Amino acid sequence: MLPFLKPPTSAWVGGEPLSQDKRFTILAGIVLLVYGLILAVPFLRNFFELYPLDLIHYLGIGLVALIWALVVRFTWRNRLLDRFLGVKISPF
Numbered sequence: 001m002l003p004f005l006k007p008p009t010s011a012w013v014g015g016e017p018l019s020q021d022k023r024f025t026i027l028a029g030i031v032l033l034v035y036g037l038i039l040a041v042p043f044l045r046n047f048f049e050l051y052p053l054d055l056i057h058y059l060g061i062g063l064v065a066l067i068w069a070l071v072v073r074f075t076w077r078n079r080l081l082d083r084f085l086g087v088k089i090s091p092f
Contacts, residue, residue: 002028004072012073 006024007013038044039052075081082089 004069004076013077 002024003012005016006019006021007016008020008022008025010018038048039050045052079089
């Protein structure tokens with residue numbers, strides 16, 4: 001959700017205007033790296049009570065996240081929620 005909140009490039013623009021602020025995208029990358037570190041270190045994985053999945057499961061989760069992001073972007077760009085509710089929500 002972070003790249004949608006403050007879009008760093010025009011490809012991410014949907015519900016918010018272009019900000020070109022890369023800090024939120026960097027934050028999302030750092031969070032992903034920390035999650036990968038937690039999964040890689042057995043002590044941290046046990047502390048958070050996480051179970052390592054097979055690679056195919058991580059790929060499936062990534063695919064679902066990608067599809068979700070594309071659906072959100074499509075919904076915002078076409079103002080489907082605005083039309084469904086009959087109000088103007090989008091700032092542009």
